[in-house]
Amino acid sequence: MSRREFLRIAGTTTAACACAGWLGGLAETAQGAPRIRSSWREAEYYYRLPGNVVQCTLCPCSPTGCSRVTGKPGRLADGETCVCHVRTNVGGTFYVTNYGRAASLHLDPIEKNPTYHFLPGAQALAVSAPGCTLGCKCCQNWEMSQAATDDIRTVDAPPEDIVRRALAEKRRAITYTYTDAAAFFEYARDTAKLARSRGLANTMVTGGYISTEPLTELCRYVDAFSVSVKGFSDDYYRDNCRGQLSTVLETMKTVREQGRWLEVVVLVIPTMSDDMAKIKWMAGWVRDNLGADTPVHFSRFWPAYKLKNLPQTPISTLERARSIARGEGLRFVYIGNLPGHEAANTYCPACKKVVLRRVGFRVIEDNMKGGKCRFCGAGIPGRWV
Amino acid sequence: MRTLNSLLVDVGTWDVVNGLNLTPAQMQALLPVARELRSEHEAIRVERVDSVGDFDRGIRKLRAELLANNGVTDEAKAAVAKAESGWKAIETRQDVLAPDRIRVIRETLTPQQVEFVAEYSPGAALRPGAGRGGQAGAGLDKAEALLVRVRLLTPQQFERAPQRLRQMLPARIPPDRVAALSGQVLGILTEARAMSDADFESRKGELAQRLVDLVPQRAGAAVAGRGKRGPAPDLDAKIARTLLTPALATVLEAKLGIAKPAPFEPPAAYPQELESLVNDVRLLNLVNSLYLTPEQMKALSGIISRAQTERGAVRPQVEAQLGKLITLASDVRGNMAAGTLTAQTRERIRTEGARGMQERRAWDARTAVYVKEVKGVLNDNQVCLVSEFIPCLIPVKNLTNPERIGQAQNTEGAEKMLARAREAPEQQVEAMLPRAQERLRGLLLHKHLPTAEVERKVAELPRVIEEARAMSDADFELHKADLVKRVAPPDVPAVHDVQLDKRIGEYLLSPNLLPIFEQRMAAEKVASK
Numbered sequence: 001m002s003r004r005e006f007l008r009i010a011g012t013t014t015a016a017c018a019c020a021g022w023l024g025g026l027a028e029t030a031q032g033a034p035r036i037r038s039s040w041r042e043a044e045y046y047y048r049l050p051g052n053v054v055q056c057t058l059c060p061c062s063p064t065g066c067s068r069v070t071g072k073p074g075r076l077a078d079g080e081t082c083v084c085h086v087r088t089n090v091g092g093t094f095y096v097t098n099y100g101r102a103a104s105l106h107l108d109p110i111e112k113n114p115t116y117h118f119l120p121g122a123q124a125l126a127v128s129a130p131g132c133t134l135g136c137k138c139c140q141n142w143e144m145s146q147a148a149t150d151d152i153r154t155v156d157a158p159p160e161d162i163v164r165r166a167l168a169e170k171r172r173a174i175t176y177t178y179t180d181a182a183a184f185f186e187y188a189r190d191t192a193k194l195a196r197s198r199g200l201a202n203t204m205v206t207g208g209y210i211s212t213e214p215l216t217e218l219c220r221y222v223d224a225f226s227v228s229v230k231g232f233s234d235d236y237y238r239d240n241c242r243g244q245l246s247t248v249l250e251t252m253k254t255v256r257e258q259g260r261w262l263e264v265v266v267l268v269i270p271t272m273s274d275d276m277a278k279i280k281w282m283a284g285w286v287r288d289n290l291g292a293d294t295p296v297h298f299s300r301f302w303p304a305y306k307l308k309n310l311p312q313t314p315i316s317t318l319e320r321a322r323s324i325a326r327g328e329g330l331r332f333v334y335i336g337n338l339p340g341h342e343a344a345n346t347y348c349p350a351c352k353k354v355v356l357r358r359v360g361f362r363v364i365e366d367n368m369k370g371g372k373c374r375f376c377g378a379g380i381p382g383r384w385v
Numbered sequence: 386m387r388t389l390n391s392l393l394v395d396v397g398t399w400d401v402v403n404g405l406n407l408t409p410a411q412m413q414a415l416l417p418v419a420r421e422l423r424s425e426h427e428a429i430r431v432e433r434v435d436s437v438g439d440f441d442r443g444i445r446k447l448r449a450e451l452l453a454n455n456g457v458t459d460e461a462k463a464a465v466a467k468a469e470s471g472w473k474a475i476e477t478r479q480d481v482l483a484p485d486r487i488r489v490i491r492e493t494l495t496p497q498q499v500e501f502v503a504e505y506s507p508g509a510a511l512r513p514g515a516g517r518g519g520q521a522g523a524g525l526d527k528a529e530a531l532l533v534r535v536r537l538l539t540p541q542q543f544e545r546a547p548q549r550l551r552q553m554l555p556a557r558i559p560p561d562r563v564a565a566l567s568g569q570v571l572g573i574l575t576e577a578r579a580m581s582d583a584d585f586e587s588r589k590g591e592l593a594q595r596l597v598d599l600v601p602q603r604a605g606a607a608v609a610g611r612g613k614r615g616p617a618p619d620l621d622a623k624i625a626r627t628l629l630t631p632a633l634a635t636v637l638e639a640k641l642g643i644a645k646p647a648p649f650e651p652p653a654a655y656p657q658e659l660e661s662l663v664n665d666v667r668l669l670n671l672v673n674s675l676y677l678t679p680e681q682m683k684a685l686s687g688i689i690s691r692a693q694t695e696r697g698a699v700r701p702q703v704e705a706q707l708g709k710l711i712t713l714a715s716d717v718r719g720n721m722a723a724g725t726l727t728a729q730t731r732e733r734i735r736t737e738g739a740r741g742m743q744e745r746r747a748w749d750a751r752t753a754v755y756v757k758e759v760k761g762v763l764n765d766n767q768v769c770l771v772s773e774f775i776p777c778l779i780p781v782k783n784l785t786n787p788e789r790i791g792q793a794q795n796t797e798g799a800e801k802m803l804a805r806a807r808e809a810p811e812q813q814v815e816a817m818l819p820r821a822q823e824r825l826r827g828l829l830l831h832k833h834l835p836t837a838e839v840e841r842k843v844a845e846l847p848r849v850i851e852e853a854r855a856m857s858d859a860d861f862e863l864h865k866a867d868l869v870k871r872v873a874p875p876d877v878p879a880v881h882d883v884q885l886d887k888r889i890g891e892y893l894l895s896p897n898l899l900p901i902f903e904q905r906m907a908a909e910k911v912a913s914k
Binding site: 141144169340 | 674765790791793
């Protein structure tokens with residue numbers, strides 16, 4: 001084939017594909033709305049407004065507005081899909097598209113959440129579904145979190161299947177992670193409810209961007225939360241995460257009020273969230289609102305998604321942040337994503353000895369006895385059994 | 386040191402061929418394989434020389450990036466990989482061809498000759514005493530070393546000793562004898578563990594003799610944890626070590642009278658400066674994973690400097706000794722080519738060997754003091770990381786930590802291959818299977834797995850693919866990593882305590898660390914300001 005022939009065929013094919021796409025678009029427009037799939041479920045947190053418009057109440061939704069038609073946060077016109085990618089308004093009924101569709105299923109140590117004061121060394125079945133209530137530029141799992149259900153490969157794994165598998169694999173817990181469980185609220189809630197009835201624990205990794213009512217419902221079944229704080233102001237959240245800090249702070253307070261175990265993860269990103277004055281403020285806020293015994297993890301940033309231009313967080317920055325947080329009175333401050341660093345260990349606040357020694361996600365030394373330090377008998381806060 | 390080691394391999398080939406008493410027909414049969422091997426080694430040498438420039442650029446970039454400790458770019462990784470690709474391809478081909486070559490050797494040798502290779506102890510001819518009569522003394526040395534190692538085991542490690550011992554005893558021993566033997570050996574080992582240091586020093590010879598009288602050494606080694614390194618070396622591996630060497634062609638040609646024994650050629654190596662850079666990169670990979678504090682770096686620098694001063698003082702003797710050993714090994718090679726070892730050479734081996742051993746022990750004792758100091762500086766997490774460290778140029782995954790907090794697992798290449806096999810039509814899978822098996826064989830052989838283990842894993846591949854295809858999506862998602870494990874090379878296990886000390890001595894007492902620490906501490910100072 002000559003070069004000229006090749007270009008002619010390539011041009012014709014491209015034009016044909018473009019036309020097909022355009023015609024496909026016309027077909028969808030003619031239908032007026034996306035086709036409802038058998039796996040879709042009606043969302044639980046929303047209400048209907050006149051003109052087939054729905055108002056989602058699962059999360060405060062993007063403060064910059066997530067609807068091109070209404071221009072208001074969480075208020076979606078007929079045929080519109082929310083910025084979380086997985087909630088769609090079809091004819092005034094609000095559907096969730098990721099129910100029972102697992103984007104990943106793994107067997108993970110619970111330390112990976114990270115939850116260091118909750119069943120240390122336990123293995124969990126980790127499940128995620130597409131979509132996210134936030135849109136962080138630093139997301140490590142953006143292929144799943146910033147995708148619609150049909151855009152990525154998912155596996156059919158309804159709640160009963162997840163629980164059956166966790167029991168068959170002799171896991172002690174199910175973790176809802178990788179993407180924000182708030183975006184797959186119905187799926188996570190039903191799975192957690194069933195898991196609890198079968199004697200399994202539930203842990204949730206979340207960006208904390210969820211309204212109080214659904215969160216309170218989740219707290220009935222989820223035993224431990226790992227809430228990730230990405231920055232220290234509403235402006236930061238608006239510009240980099242499509243959210244607002246106040247909601248995240250409110251989430252942490254609610255989890256604590258509901259009596260659930262809570263660990264706070266602070267992602268320290270060079271030049272963006274490594275201001276020591278703000279870290280000091282954050283540590284003070286945790287102490288005053290959640291208590292000095294709340295574990296805080298300063299997590300090392302790894303270039304990803306839209307922030308590949310930034311370097312990894314210097315170790316000294318993380319160590320300074322830890323030192324400041326301890327100075328503010330927090331008793332359990334960890335450094336994450338640095339396997340082998342001694343700030344991954346749990347130290348007894350009374351005798352200062354290592355009660356749990358970790359390398360990576362492994363617990364290599366356990367000096368706890370019945371929730372107490374084996375050396376001095378001091379109680380270590382957490383859920384140990 | 387590299388020259389001496391290569392020379393010893395060369396001498397070993399002469400020694401084993403001399404001992405085999407091959408007929409001319411056998412030598413003619415082995416000659417094609419031997420010549421192929423020699424030309425491959427020559428090609429590796431040429432590739433190394435040709436790629437020096439690229440490798441130098443790649444390794445410098447890698448070193449700079451690792452020194453900055455800010456992640457390694459794909460560009461640097463690719464530059465190093467590209468420079469190494471030529472000679473690595475030849476090595477991989479050698480690995481793939483090795484089973485066929487070993488088969489040729491086994492088919493050429495008589496059963497008695499094969500047994501000779503199996504029993505051959507490298508360097509046996511060099512030991513004091515007439516011919517191979519020195520082996521009993523070597524057995525005692527090994528038994529003593531074993532007792533020393535067993536004394537260092539933790540109680541938990543020692544608890545596993547009976548089981549390991551039973552597994553390693555030869556199958557021909559009847560079960561009741563196994564039980565009795567294990568009991569007696571464990572009795573001696575327990576006695577050695579219970580002794581004070583002084584008692585042990587005075588009685589270790591007697592205990593070692595009792596041990597040697599009782600049990601084959603391989604079984605004893607299993608108790609000391611050496612079995613941990615992997616399955617016991619099989620006959621194929623022994624043949625590969627002793628006969629599949631670049632020297633074989635020279636030996637056979639000399640014996641057949643085709644050519645005069647060629648002079649020894651030192652192995653292909655990069656220039657000294659480049660070797661030093663390679664060493665730096667390995668050290669940086671370790672140091673970057675340890676997260677040493679400035680205080681630790683300062684303390685380690687002090688220890689390394691003192692060790693370095695001591696090393697500097699003994700360096701002339703060490704270098705002189707090394708020179709003597711190289712001369713001696715060259716003489717031995719000359720004697721081997723002539724067919725016998727002269728009495729004079731034997732005497733020199735005895736005296737130099739004894740002196741070398743004495744100096745080595747003295748140096749090891751001094752190093753042990755520094756190693757203890759280094760261990761005192763490191764925390765337990767860091768010691769754990771050192772024990773798991775695999776020397777590498779491109780940082781291995783556990784050091785770059787791909788499984789970060791809250792992140793989904795990275796889907797490995799092998800898992801992706803299985804996912805593709807699940808979706809492919811059956812005919813296509815059947816068609817691609819032989820190629821996939823061949824690639825797997827090459828990979829496993831490259832990891833130096835025993836041939837039997839390689840073949841077991843290769844035979845497992847069709848079953849793994851079949852199971853993967855039969856699984857539901859969710860089952861596959863959950864179990865794909867387990868499926869891959871069944872055919873992948875095993876993870877390198879954590880090293881034994883004694884090896885850990887050796888590793889600390891080798892890496893964390895390296896003088897190359899001094900400028901690295903200096904630069905790091907300076908950078909820390911600037912950052913803290």
